[in-house]
Amino acid sequence: MDPEVRFNEFADDLSAQNSDVELGKMFGMPTIKRNGKATSGFWKGSMVFKLTDEGNREQALALDGAERFDPMGGRPMREWVVVPASHSDEWPRLAEDALTL
Numbered sequence: 001m002d003p004e005v006r007f008n009e010f011a012d013d014l015s016a017q018n019s020d021v022e023l024g025k026m027f028g029m030p031t032i033k034r035n036g037k038a039t040s041g042f043w044k045g046s047m048v049f050k051l052t053d054e055g056n057r058e059q060a061l062a063l064d065g066a067e068r069f070d071p072m073g074g075r076p077m078r079e080w081v082v083v084p085a086s087h088s089d090e091w092p093r094l095a096e097d098a099l100t101l
Helices: 003-017 054-061 091-098
Strands: 021-026 029-034 037-043 046-050 080-083
Touching: 003 021, 003 029, 003 037, 003 046, 003 091, 021 037, 037 091, 046 091, 054 080, 054 091, 080 091
Parallel strands: none
Antiparallel strands: 021 029, 029 037, 037 046, 046 080
């Protein structure tokens, strides 16, 4: 399945199932937000997740090709992890983890 289509499907599901979840934009990317705060988004064919729980973050970083999110170059964001489309089966779970701000 196309990665962007996959993102759109479960992002729509999350916003339909949770009254405090909305879709928006951050850094020009489609984003999932809870109570106005970005929790995850679709970035250049991959997904990024704000994982405040260190265990969840380390599990995500252990996935092949995953790395800290560095949208500006040179300053990776501590709690944000990029997970490539090769792990799109993990995206819905990670998006749920990211919603627990």
